[in-house]
Amino acid sequence: MKTGTNRINPGGIAALAVILLLAGTLPAFAQTEAGRPQDLEFEIINATTGRGGTVERMTIDYVTTRRNNVVDVQPADTTFTEPDVPVLEGGKYVITVWRHGVPYWWSKRGRELVAGPVTLHVFDAVSSLDGVAISGLNLVIRRQESLLHLEYMLQIDNLAKPQVTVVGSPATFELALPAGASSIEASYTRGPDPMPVAVDSPGSHSGLAVPLTPGQNLIRIEAVVPWSENLELPVGSDLPVTSWSVLASPEWLEVGSTDIEENTRDQVSGFRRYAGFPLESGEMVNLHLTSGEHEAGPDEDLFTKDAPAEKETDEGTTDTADKNGGKPLPLIFMFVVIVVILVAVRRRRS
Secondary structure (H helix, E strand, O other): OOOOOOOOOHHHHHHHHHHHHHHHHHHHHHHHHHOEEEEEEEEEEEOOOOEEOOOOEEEEEEEOOOEEEEEEEOOOOOEEEEEEEEEOOOOEEEEEEEEOOEEEEEEEEHHHHHHOOEEEEEOOEEOOOOOEEEEEEEEEEEEEOOEEEEEEEEEEEEOOOOOOEEOOOOOOEEEOOOOOOEEEEEEEEOOOOOEEEEEEOOOOOEEEEOOEOOEEEEEEEEEEEEOOOOEEEEEEEOOOEOOEEEEEEOOOOEEEOOOEEEOOOOOOOOOEEEEEOOEOOOOEEEEEEEOOHHHHOOOOOOOOOOOOOOOEOOOOOEHHHHOOOOOOHHHHHHHHHHHHHHHHHHHHHO
8 A cells, every 4th residue: 555645735834934934933923112011119218207208190101212101000009010011221211200299200221111110209299489599590581672581591599408399389489570560481490301380370470380409400481572662671589589680682782670680791692791789588579671772863963063153144254253243253352362462561661
């Protein structure tokens, strides 16, 4: 009896090769894109008390050209473990936790996350402004046609002891903004992206709802005001202002106040620079803005301007001479001198 031989289908071999190739490639692809699942350990410390603390929420984002969320949890304890988090050891991650509604950020590499436990410091929140001051207020004023563009750059130092985050309700602190200001945009530079800041009631007491964490806080405010001659621009805060300055453009824009002095040494092209004197908490000053000679026109120098030429009469004398009986003043003076001399000579002879 003849036995048949098993023939291998070439098409089957090709299909099997593709399957094996994909089986070996897919896990490697997942490893490259998402990382290997890891159990990550965390510990929350309340830096105000030095003891363990809790947070309301924690997120972890893997940063590429955008932020890709990989963790979003509500931890129940001061120490906890997040299981099976995909991590690339060389990847960049942003950790965000919220305590009392205030966000705190950390930037970590994947190798730091897996080395754990990762310690995260947070702070108690208070409303007291003790130990908080504006260490730098730079006001940039730009006059453009019928509008005045304002830019405030604030550096606020929170040196409260013990360390706390200052959060007020409805506003944390107040800053003087001109009445009638519009197009107001405020942002808080902390963390990976600027945070928008709400500004309440533009005017001499404008409230800013922003958390002031320990250390340095940077805030930027932009606004627009309709231009009018002799405009009054208030400067001040319910925080002490230890240092402040003004940059005004164009250079012909006059900024008047007894609380500032022009800085002619550190000028910026196209601007005039002024340095302000320190302000106490609640102290307000007004900057008086005018166009100077730009719109009023240059004043005539009446002392150096040439006098108009005197019009000559038909006899060749001037109008001035006509007003004195037709005789020029110098001739009259000479005639008087000659008379005096003749009288003196006659008296000597007699």
